[in-house]
Amino acid sequence: MEKRPYEFELERINALIKERGARRVGLQLPEGLKTVAIEIAAEISTETGVDVILSGSSCYGACDVDEKLARTVDILLHFGHSENTFRKHFLSKERTCAKKEYNSFGNAFLSKKRFVLEENYQEKVVFIELRSTVDIKPVVESAVAELTGDCAGLVATVQHVHALNEAKIVLTRSGKKVIIGKSSNVTYDGQVLGCEFSSALVPCDEILFIGSGSFHPAGLARYTGKRVIAADPFTMQISIFEPETMRKKRYGVIARARDAKSFGIIVGMKSGQFNLSEALALKRKAIAKGLAAHLIAMDEITEASLLGFKVDAFVNTACPRLAEDYVHFNKPVLSVNEFEVVIGERGWEGIWP
């Protein structure tokens, strides 16, 4: 078997299965890794004799645990994401604390008032972070030429955070100043999530992101307002993300929502995205302004799932990134902050930090 680009920690997993005496084990992999799911399932099953059940549902983050599968198995192995700090807050029983914490988008993502739908499956979920086994130094060496300033904020997805110090050494040798930011909202220094970029809030003019795809760097550019250089250690590709390009799209959507008279307030039903109390508060705000507002609960927010609902615009209280970059929606789909701009409760300048 050829070397895998990620460390699946199968030895640790097999030991854990045997230790807990599990009979049924669920596996949940992010979209990009579903192609190795059958192979991993076969290895675990052969080694431990358990029945493995693969999750065939989408999986976009630690906020997106397959709850139904978790309830069906003895252990659910959730690959590719680190256990988020919100979940820790929640499990530490600070639920009644009214203090809100705000994530990068000013949404109450890390608020202790946000809660998961159910608790009884949570102890079964084991997060396997999938550390990359690929050397990041070569792509960082290539990225140096694209850095225009003297100082760069250095960030990565969880698969590469363990190698950020190696990247820092490469950059320092090239004469660059590097800052790996800290944040209490993520597990590791310099780590970014799709909805949480505060470790990129460092006093540098640009950001070097280590990871794959454009989802994270696009969000980084819009959130920080800084130029982002994205370096992919797997493809060796370097891409540039300009903040104004990212932000303009959202200004356009906000402008289109200004004439809306009726809103669909989306309640995300994925456990880590559920925030009914915020959705109810937004509904009451809309009604107080003389607008119509209706709550709509859904797991997957797609154009097809919104199509039938006869409202002028939507507000998304689920994953703050859902509507922003990739999914095309015909009607405006606003974030919570953007909705507050539309109803006159927040200025344009207050959408992002």
Added chain:
Amino acid sequence: MEKRPYEFELERINALIKERGARRVGLQLPEGLKTVAIEIAAEISTETGVDVILSGSSCYGACDVDEKLARTVDILLHFGHSENTFRKHFLSKERTCAKKEYNSFGNAFLSKKRFVLEENYQEKVVFIELRSTVDIKPVVESAVAELTGDCAGLVATVQHVHALNEAKIVLTRSGKKVIIGKSSNVTYDGQVLGCEFSSALVPCDEILFIGSGSFHPAGLARYTGKRVIAADPFTMQISIFEPETMRKKRYGVIARARDAKSFGIIVGMKSGQFNLSEALALKRKAIAKGLAAHLIAMDEITEASLLGFKVDAFVNTACPRLAEDYVHFNKPVLSVNEFEVVIGERGWEGIWP
């Protein structure tokens, strides 16, 4: 407000909400009726003062209750489907009974061993059948010309079953013999579901179906092996479904699966479609034949959700109709019976009654 084509029973609903002292009410409507969801929500909300939450997820039948929403609200109104008899069996606590009952497809749909994932939300679900307010006599009069034999089995979806006797009068006056079949698996005489056609098993050469769309009549033709005349009271359209056309498609899929060495056994995670014990049994059968088999759990079975899994073919233990008519899959997706033909445990002639 113009007259609705269905009876939404809003007076009964509003009375029920007040009687139960509900504060939050969920509404779940089938795909075709999502366009009136906002209007219905507004009416209920205005009349009772409750917070209404609409389900934005797909809804294909009484087997497809939005569980997460049910747990979030005090009452979940599930529109357009009748409470199925399986659910009644289940609630009558006959769960330990080992006797299996087979649905139209020979699958254990009504088996008492099939169970829902959770019980704690079930008392909250209220089924509203949505009886049609449209006169079915005109379309039945049109359909007479298409009936080639002297005797027709008369069936309808739950929206029209209350009018089957009127249809029978029209047909009898035209000199036709009509049989409205009975089945213990459905609520009403002559009723058909997408997965349950046994009330069409009557000694006639053809079937007259009253309802919309081609999902039910296509299944009726394949299952009964008889010519089906579909009469839509809303559009006044008459369509003919020939059994051989419907069956040939499935023979083709079975033939393509004969060389498969590895199978993905799909476990449906919608509560009324969940049957892990059957999926596990099929996995063991496959392995005993020297084939590889992997369990894959999912809510929505789509080409995209199967795409990443590296197996040669799939077996569907969820809704038996899912793979048959409408959804295009690149790899073969077999029903349980069809899989048993492929592994040599059942003859071709045993796929349908």
